[in-house]
Amino acid sequence: MFKFLADFLPIIIVGLSLGSLFGLVGLAFTVIINASQLVNFAQGDFAMFGVAVCWFALTVLNVPLWLAFPLGVIGAALFGLLTEKAIITPLQRRGARPFTMILGTMAIGIIAAGAVGAYTKFWWMKINPFLGSEPWKLKKLPIDHQGVMIIFATVVLVIGYWVFLNKTRLGLALRATGFNRDVSILLGIQTAKMVGLSFLISGVISGIAGILCAPLSAFNAVQGLPLAINGFIAVILGGWGNPYAALLGGITLGLVRALLTGYLSSAYAEMATFFVLIIVLTLRPQGLFSRFMIPESKKN
């Protein structure tokens, strides 16, 4: 029994923390999708950029972690805002085709990856675990505190996002923009600013997720796009346009991958992701949890 638990518990923690990373990136995707019906292919690069700023602050500027962490998050948020100003708004004003918008966000991501890569020479940006490298012991079971911290942060972030969206006027304006842009303009909501705000929030969320997970997964400059792909798979797996479903989708994905890695081999885990995606796209294109936590009146 102890042997089973000693295997099982770390796998579940890894799965949940990996799933939280994918889920948070999926949530960040959904924030933008809900405000402007856009898919931001630079999403993973927001996280990567946050990690890069944090790493830079830690290793080059030698500032302590409690300062470097917010700096990284601010960096990711500003990068999100810059993306919106530099390419989303100009392309939208021109009435570009969706395929151009996809490439536009990808271009921003490539620029970030190229710039960070040129500085770091595409090496691993190493951030040590926040509470030291020694795991906690719970009755001799080792527990990875970084993983626990990620899970905890995910819960806090989602609750905070829910409160912001449902209990504040700004959140109401954001939801209204996504629901019907023309009517929102009539009601005096500055929809252009709301789109910018959605990029800012999504930068914050992916920045936090990226920096928290950086000690667990070796981040380098080109890791952004694969992360964005996994996050987007979480969105499709969960359900289009529903932030909580995206989170659940990400956690499902993380658990599947961790269980496969733990009990079979890591060779199959990543491949399984794509097969799961193809199967879900074919059999249940609306996603597995598309109705989760969405009030009755909004279903259509």
Added chain:
Amino acid sequence: MVSRVKRDFIVLFVVLGMAAVLPLMVREIYLYLVRLIGIYAIMALGLNIFMGYCGQVNIGVAGFFCIGAYIPTVLQGKLGWHYLIAFPISAFVSLLVGWGMSWPLLRLRGHSMAIGTIAFAMAVYLLFERFPTITGGSDGTVVPAMTLFDQTMGNIFYYYLILVFFAVAFLICYFLANSQIGLALRAVRDNEEAAAAMGVDINHYKRLAWLVNGVLASIAGSLYAQQAGFINPDTFALSTNVLVLVMLCVGGPGTILGPVVGAAIMTILPYLLVKIQQYTLLMQGLVLFAVLRFLPDGVVGAISKRFRST
């Protein structure tokens, strides 16, 4: 119409003739660049049929490129088959894989299709990376040199091989674009519902464009592996997808010369601008950004628009 076809053919034959006598005059490094341009142009031409003419999104070309590069290599290296047998087999395998993948992928639209095709490319990449006993894994594998009539073929032979395949690919795409099929593809791009109402079989044409795209990318992959002499899976990772997309956008999607011009620009530019490989990605990003922002029709599109207006 006749005069335009005649003009285009004269241009094509002049360019091919110049390329054919090029090995007599210039150094090996330039021949290497021309070989790369030819290979990437084949890939971009196929992508242009699917994205430029049919209006779909494919960010997974590298998947087919990978299949085309690895299957002949493995067949030659492990089974000792001749390249000229293994090469058509890989193209046929790509056709089959593309046909199989067309069921789940072509039902998608826009963003979902983009992510679906990326996922396809990643799955192929992982497939070849994770079985090191067959493919050499992430360390890569040496591609056996091709022999013909008991002689090992050199770079000059590959140069002409690529040239021939480029000419064939260009002619195929030229006729596809200028025929009834091209008209149907453009109808699907501009308005799917209207095209369906006019009796265009949307799924049929999408699948056709997807298969042309896949097979041409696979042929480019086979040629690439053979002329490079060494492949590893990283060659076929996401960067190749991005590179081909950038080429198409720079040249101009939906124009017949666009992919060729784009391939030439994006192959030569890194050699002129940056001597250090670390800056290549940054440069690609900046070029893509600048083109999307200021030159939405690409170089060829902008030039032809200028000529038409004056």
